[in-house]
Every structure is written in structure tokens, then in C-alpha cells.
Amino acid sequence: MIFLALTIAIMAFCCFVILGASISIDFFAVSAASSIVIAAIVTYFLTKTFVKLSVGALGVWGFLSVAFLIVPIFHLPHSAGGKTAKITIYTFVGFLGFVFGVYKTEAVKIYSTSLIGSYFFIRGISLYAGGFPDEFALVNGGDPKIHPAFYGYCFGIAVGTVVSVYL
Numbered sequence: 001m002i003f004l005a006l007t008i009a010i011m012a013f014c015c016f017v018i019l020g021a022s023i024s025i026d027f028f029a030v031s032a033a034s035s036i037v038i039a040a041i042v043t044y045f046l047t048k049t050f051v052k053l054s055v056g057a058l059g060v061w062g063f064l065s066v067a068f069l070i071v072p073i074f075h076l077p078h079s080a081g082g083k084t085a086k087i088t089i090y091t092f093v094g095f096l097g098f099v100f101g102v103y104k105t106e107a108v109k110i111y112s113t114s115l116i117g118s119y120f121f122i123r124g125i126s127l128y129a130g131g132f133p134d135e136f137a138l139v140n141g142g143d144p145k146i147h148p149a150f151y152g153y154c155f156g157i158a159v160g161t162v163v164s165v166y167l
Helices: 002-018 025-074 080-103 105-129 135-139 148-166
Strands: none
Touching: 002 025, 025 080, 025 105, 080 105, 105 148
């Protein structure tokens, strides 16, 4: 679709903007051939770049998912300094996830989707069983009371991730 859209756009630009009403069959053939070549090159670079960027975003999501589970365990204060520390940690971890996603594409696809999938599976169980800290309370600065079941959930997420990676 990108290739087709670019080919039509480049050809329309050449035919309607550059020459206007005076179009010869020779110029039309040259315009068609050059627009196909240019569109192919641009499409190749766009798809390669966007795939890397989207896997980088997946890496950000995977790394931040781990950080959102681990950082509350450290009980950082809810003062300005504690919020700044959390934002710094999350920003660094997100940047690290993006870099890993861009340069280790296949590994990040496998590990991130495994981690995210097992998190959502265990989180779904915890909604009925209880004991998982409320994410909205954490975001609003509430003091999380870590229930002992939370460590079991973390273990379940780890086991689910390992099984998903293996499969």
C-alpha cells in the first residue's frame, strides 16, 4: 500500500505539477519508471525504519512493565524527590528498552510479548483472587501495601514468561 501510494503520488506530481497540460508519451514512460524506482526505495526505508521503531516501542513497553513491578517494592517516598527519582528511573528504563528494541529486534519481540502476556494473564487472576497492588493508587501517590500474595504473582509472571519464551 505504501509503495502504491508513493508511486501514484510521485507520478501525479511529475505529470500535473512539473509539466502541467503538456504531457508526452515519452515523459509519461520516464515518469512512470522513475516514480516506481523512487517509490520502491522510499518504501523499503520506511518499512525498515517503522518496523525497528515499532519494535523499539515494544521494548519500551516490556522494560517499563518490569520497572512498574519492581520500583514500588523499593517504597520510594511520594515527595518531590521521590517522584523525580521514579520519573528518572522510568525514563532511563524506557530509553534502554527502546535501544534494545531497535538493536535486538527478535529477542525483544519474544521476551516482551511473553512478559506482557504473562503479566496480563496473572493480573486477570489477581483481579478475582486479590492481593495485587492497585496501579491507580500507585500512580496517584498512594502508599502501596504489598500483600504477600504479590510475590507469588511475581513468581507466576516469571514462570509464565519463561514458559512463553520456551514455546
